[in-house]
Amino acid sequence: MSFINYLSREINCKIVYYGPGLCGKTTNLQYIYNKTNPDAKGKMISLATETERTLFFDFLPLALGEIRGFKTRFHLYTVPGQVFYDASRKLILKGVDGVVFVADSQIARMEANIESMENLRTNLAEQGYSLDKLPYVIQYNKRDMPSIAPVEELRNLLNPQGVPDFEAIAKDGDGVFDTLKAIAKLVLTELKRGGAGG
Amino acid sequence: MTNPQMVMYEEEFNQIQAIVDRLVREANAQVVFIIDKNGQLIASAGETDQLDTTSLASLTAGNIAATGGIAKLLRENEFAAQFHEGEKSNVHIQLVGNRVILVVIFGHNTTLGLVRLRVKKASEQLNAIFEALLAKVQDPAHETPFAEITDDDIDNLFND
Numbered sequence: 001m002s003f004i005n006y007l008s009r010e011i012n013c014k015i016v017y018y019g020p021g022l023c024g025k026t027t028n029l030q031y032i033y034n035k036t037n038p039d040a041k042g043k044m045i046s047l048a049t050e051t052e053r054t055l056f057f058d059f060l061p062l063a064l065g066e067i068r069g070f071k072t073r074f075h076l077y078t079v080p081g082q083v084f085y086d087a088s089r090k091l092i093l094k095g096v097d098g099v100v101f102v103a104d105s106q107i108a109r110m111e112a113n114i115e116s117m118e119n120l121r122t123n124l125a126e127q128g129y130s131l132d133k134l135p136y137v138i139q140y141n142k143r144d145m146p147s148i149a150p151v152e153e154l155r156n157l158l159n160p161q162g163v164p165d166f167e168a169i170a171k172d173g174d175g176v177f178d179t180l181k182a183i184a185k186l187v188l189t190e191l192k193r194g195g196a197g198g
Numbered sequence: 199m200t201n202p203q204m205v206m207y208e209e210e211f212n213q214i215q216a217i218v219d220r221l222v223r224e225a226n227a228q229v230v231f232i233i234d235k236n237g238q239l240i241a242s243a244g245e246t247d248q249l250d251t252t253s254l255a256s257l258t259a260g261n262i263a264a265t266g267g268i269a270k271l272l273r274e275n276e277f278a279a280q281f282h283e284g285e286k287s288n289v290h291i292q293l294v295g296n297r298v299i300l301v302v303i304f305g306h307n308t309t310l311g312l313v314r315l316r317v318k319k320a321s322e323q324l325n326a327i328f329e330a331l332l333a334k335v336q337d338p339a340h341e342t343p344f345a346e347i348t349d350d351d352i353d354n355l356f357n358d
Binding site for chain 1: 203204207235236237238250253256257260264266267344345346347349351353355
């Protein structure tokens with residue numbers, strides 16, 4: 001649910017990074033944070049456990065520039081990927097305008113990817129959203145790891161509907177901004193159609 | 199989709215701002231702010247200069263969402279109010295009309311009782327404004343200014 005403020009001429013949108021545990025959601029946000037001009041970002045907040053696993057969410061507010069005199073601001077959130085934090089994941093999806101699914105390319109994590117994607121569909125449905133109608137992109141992360149599945153196989157498994165998808169090595173930044181730009185464009189396009197959250 | 203879009207116009211904003219300004223004075227509070235349940239800051243008043251209001255808004259919304267989750271598990275409709283007690287400042291958080299969150303930060307120069315009393319009155323007034331705002335947004339005649347956006351406008355945003 002985007003928030004349009006006519007007074008301050010701002011448009012605020014919420015993007016959620018979803019995916020299985022340790023797939024690199026927080027790493028995506030950290031890279032964006034480190035590479036963004038200080039004027040364009042707020043503080044990054046990570047509610048994490050003592051072992052640096054996301055407990056509730058990470059949050060990064062980002063300003064992307066003006067469009068027709070309106071400042072566009074994106075609030076990026078990650079969910080905790082670990083299976084048992086499902087109640088928290090549901091909460092973070094509330095009011096979402098766009099979803100990035102971060103998949104782990106390692107063959108050993110295929111089941112976890114599929115399980116997490118099914119979980120995303122279920123949790124969105126509970127909030128009255130459908131993944132097929134929401135701005136949505138997929139990132140195949142960890143392309144630098146030794147035992148990874150070919151992109152074609154990942155596509156067949158995770159992206160039968162053919163949404164925009166990107167290969168990435170989030171820790172080095174490869175593909176991180178391509179993914180962010182793609183989801184931001186889709187969200188704004190949806191807003192243009194008058195569909196965002198409406 | 200389920201949630202109607204949150205939109206803020208000058209007229210309603212001024213009404214809301216007047217209420218939060220008054221609440222700061224009448225409750226003797228340090229800061230008052232209003233955020234929507236998704237963590238977007240709507241209005242603020244008081245000593246906000248030293249505060250990271252964006253982060254506060256997001257964390258408060260997360261807090262309210264988590265509390266709402268607990269309420270659901272306990273088969274409660276909601277826990278409408280929360281109070282956090284600190285050494286120097288205290289925080290009172292009130293859910294207004296299950297739609298927006300009213301946060302009051304206050305020190306030792308006032309009391310929780312006074313804050314609660316003033317919050318109750320302000321909540322009723324705010325609820326009426328947000329009801330009216332929602333009706334306005336849902337009016338079929340309401341048009342988004344973004345219908346005019348072109349694909350080029352969107353592309354230009356990403357030209358480095």
